[in-house]
Amino acid sequence: xxxxxxxxxxxxxxxxxxxxxxxxxxxxxxxxxxxxxxxxxxxxxxxxxxxxxxxxxxxxxxxxxxxxxxxxxxxxxxxxxxxxxxxxxxxxxxxxxxxxxxxxxxxxxxxxxxxxxxxxxxxxxxxxxxxxxxxxxxxxxxxxxxxxxxxxxxxxxxxxxxxxxxxxxxxxxxxxxxxxxxxxxxxxxxxxxxxxxxxxxxxxxxxx
Amino acid sequence: xxxxxxxxxxxxxxxxxxxxxxxxxxxxxxxxxxxxxxxxxxxxxxxxxxxxxxxxxxxxxxxxxxxxxxxxxxxxxxxxxxxxxxxxxxxxxxxxxxxxxxxxxxxxxxxxxxxxxxxxxxxxxxxxxxxxxxxxxxxxxxxxxxxxxxxxxxxxxxxxxxxxxxxxxxxxxxxxxxxxxxxxxxxxxxxxxxxxxxxxxxxxxxxx
Numbered sequence: 001x002x003x004x005x006x007x008x009x010x011x012x013x014x015x016x017x018x019x020x021x022x023x024x025x026x027x028x029x030x031x032x033x034x035x036x037x038x039x040x041x042x043x044x045x046x047x048x049x050x051x052x053x054x055x056x057x058x059x060x061x062x063x064x065x066x067x068x069x070x071x072x073x074x075x076x077x078x079x080x081x082x083x084x085x086x087x088x089x090x091x092x093x094x095x096x097x098x099x100x101x102x103x104x105x106x107x108x109x110x111x112x113x114x115x116x117x118x119x120x121x122x123x124x125x126x127x128x129x130x131x132x133x134x135x136x137x138x139x140x141x142x143x144x145x146x147x148x149x150x151x152x153x154x155x156x157x158x159x160x161x162x163x164x165x166x167x168x169x170x171x172x173x174x175x176x177x178x179x180x181x182x183x184x185x186x187x188x189x190x191x192x193x194x195x196x197x198x199x200x201x202x203x204x205x206x207x208x
Numbered sequence: 209x210x211x212x213x214x215x216x217x218x219x220x221x222x223x224x225x226x227x228x229x230x231x232x233x234x235x236x237x238x239x240x241x242x243x244x245x246x247x248x249x250x251x252x253x254x255x256x257x258x259x260x261x262x263x264x265x266x267x268x269x270x271x272x273x274x275x276x277x278x279x280x281x282x283x284x285x286x287x288x289x290x291x292x293x294x295x296x297x298x299x300x301x302x303x304x305x306x307x308x309x310x311x312x313x314x315x316x317x318x319x320x321x322x323x324x325x326x327x328x329x330x331x332x333x334x335x336x337x338x339x340x341x342x343x344x345x346x347x348x349x350x351x352x353x354x355x356x357x358x359x360x361x362x363x364x365x366x367x368x369x370x371x372x373x374x375x376x377x378x379x380x381x382x383x384x385x386x387x388x389x390x391x392x393x394x395x396x397x398x399x400x401x402x403x404x405x406x407x408x409x410x411x412x413x414x415x416x
Contacts, residue, residue, distance in 0.1 A: 123394075136415040142397065171397035179394030186331075186387030189350070189379035190411055203398055204408040207344040 001157070004029055004055030006070065008036045008045055011087060011126045012061035015161075016043040018130040022160035027051050031070070048074060057083045057153060058115075064088035064104045064181075068111060080114040083150040085157065087121040087129075089181045105144060105177030116147030118154040119177035123187065125197040132162045132200070139200025143170045144177040169203060209365070212237055212263030214278065216244045216253055219295060219334045220269035223369075224251040226338040230368035235259050239278070256282060265291045265361060266323075272296035272312045272389075276319060288322040291358040293365065295329040295337075297389045313352060313385030324355030326362040327385035331395065333405040340370045340408070347408025351378045352385040377411060 001024050005012045008030040020026045020043055027044045029051025030036045036045050052058050052074050060067050067088050071079065090104030105119035120143045121129050132139065141163050145151050155168055171179065191197045209232050213220045216238040228234045228251055235252045237259025238244045244253050260266055260282050268275050275296050279287065298312030313327035328351045329337050340347065349371055353359050363376060379387065399405045 134414055135412045137410075137412050139412040142394075142401075144397070169398065169401045171401045176397035176400065179391075179397035182390040182393045183387075185390045186350075189352070189384035189387035190377065192384065193350075193377045193379045194411070194413060196414065198414045200412040202345075202410040202412050203402070204343045204345050204347040204410050205402060206342055206404065206406045 001025070001153075002054055002056045003027075003059060003157075004051035004053075004057070005059040005061055006048060006051060007059075007061035007063070007088075008033075008039075009061065009063075011129075012059070013039055013043075014126040014130050015059060015061060015087075017041045018161050019157065024157075024160070025054075027054060049078065052078050052082070055082055057085055057157065060084060060086045060088050060108070062088060064090040067104060068107055071108065072111065076112050076114065079112050082115055083147075083153050084108060084112065084115045084117045085154055086117055086119045086177075089122050089184045103175075103178040103181045105181065106174050109146065109174045116145060116150035117174055117177075118143060118145035118147070118150050119174065119180055120144070120154055120158065122180050123183045124200055127198055128200055130161050132164075132167065134198070135200045137202065138164075138167055139202045140169050141167055142176075142180050143168060144172065144174055144180060146173050209233070209361075210262055210264045211235075211267060211365075212259035212261075212265070213267040213269055214256060214259060215269035215271070215296075216241075216247075217269065217271075219337075220267070221247055221251075222334040222338050223267060223269060223295075225249045226369050227365065232365075232368070233262075235262060257286065260286050260290070263290060265293055265365065268292060268294045268296050268316070270296060272298040275312060276315055279316065280319065284320050284322065287320050290323055291355075291361050292316060292320065292323045292325045293362055294325055294327045294385075297330050297392045311383075311386040311389045313389065314382050317354065317382045324353060324358035325382055325385075326351060326353035326355070326358050327382065327388055328352070328362055328366065330388050331391045332408055335406055336408055338369050340372075340375065342406070343408045345410065346372075346375055347410045348377050349375055350384075350388050351376060352380065352382055352388060354381050 029048040
């Protein structure tokens with residue numbers, strides 16, 4: 001699969017390396033590709049437009065507060081028909097809640113109606129995203145989105161990162177992205193309590 | 209311990225029954241004690257003021273959007289020196305985010321500086337609160353609050369509900385209550401995905 005990852009930060013780089021290792025054709029898109037540190041594993045860093053153009057799946061790994069403006073500059077026609085796998089959270093690093101009134105995932109889906117948005121992975125650290133087995137037991141990754149085919153594609157990509165099917169919980173439509181994004185506040189609390197960002201959460205159902 | 213539970217709803221009734229069964233002296237406070245259905249297990253239902261007056265620990269199990277006004281009517285002097293165990297979430301049932309700009313726990317602590325507030329249990333359904341063993345494996349309950357002595361008291365009360373010490377994660381000060389309360393959005397998403405409100409979440413750390 002051809003994957004264009006927008007955002008040359010730590011999250012984008014981690015995902016790029018893992019999907020490349022799984023055999024996908026991956027590029028990273030940057031607004032300033034010439035000024036960015038090369039990727040450790042040699043994933044090409046190209047312009048944002050080139051990364052979108054070549055991709056079947058576009059991954060939004062840009063800072064959440066900048067994502068809408070960046071994708072708007074790419075334009076709805078260039079994004080139409082591609083899956084948008086959104087891992088960003090629409091809050092500032094300072095935890096300013098004014099950015100959390102709604103969710104970035106919902107906002108993106110509304111802005112790009114011809115691009116199915118699937119929100120996932122935004123509840124865990126990048127090192128856990130690509131190494132679910134690093135945790136002491138199974139944990140849960142959530143999916144939110146309107147389009148069943150796009151979700152199936154994303155499930156496959158999560159599997160390629162090491163997430164088994166039983167770890168994936170489909171929350172429903174893109175409106176449920178809000179819960180995934182707001183979890184970032186509890187994420188920070190748990191990280192403070194544990195002294196580490198490297199943890200997962202497992203949904204524990206009733207015993208049968 | 210003398211426990212006054214404010215709010216004669218399902219959450220208050222469940223906690224009242226469980227703490228009474230553990231040997232505590234429990235009453236439920238209501239604004240309209242004469243108009244409320246009696247408690248299944250005979251826990252007395254008294255006025256809000258009486259419930260606070262007799263208590264070492266006051267439990268806020270009122271609707272989160274009404275809690276501040278109710279406790280303000282009780283008054284800071286009546287609450288001073290008592291532990292306020294806050295299980296409420298400051299959102300409407302419709303999920304209106306405007307009530308989630310900050311947290312109810314923080315708001316209550318600011319309003320009643322002489323009453324140590326401990327936020328806990330608000331991430332799980334009432335039936336899970338009182339029966340952690342009903343789940344298929346261990347799960348996590350969070351604590352937020354400024355006062356170590358009050359937290360120790362609350363830990364003891366959680367233990368009496370069946371929560372072992374290793375299930376409790378102290379997130380830090382009352383500012384971390386925000387994360388617990390905002391989890392209600394992901395809670396609703398997970399409940400939709402599972403088709404049940406009866407689940408827990410377990411924090412899964414790195415394997416050692």
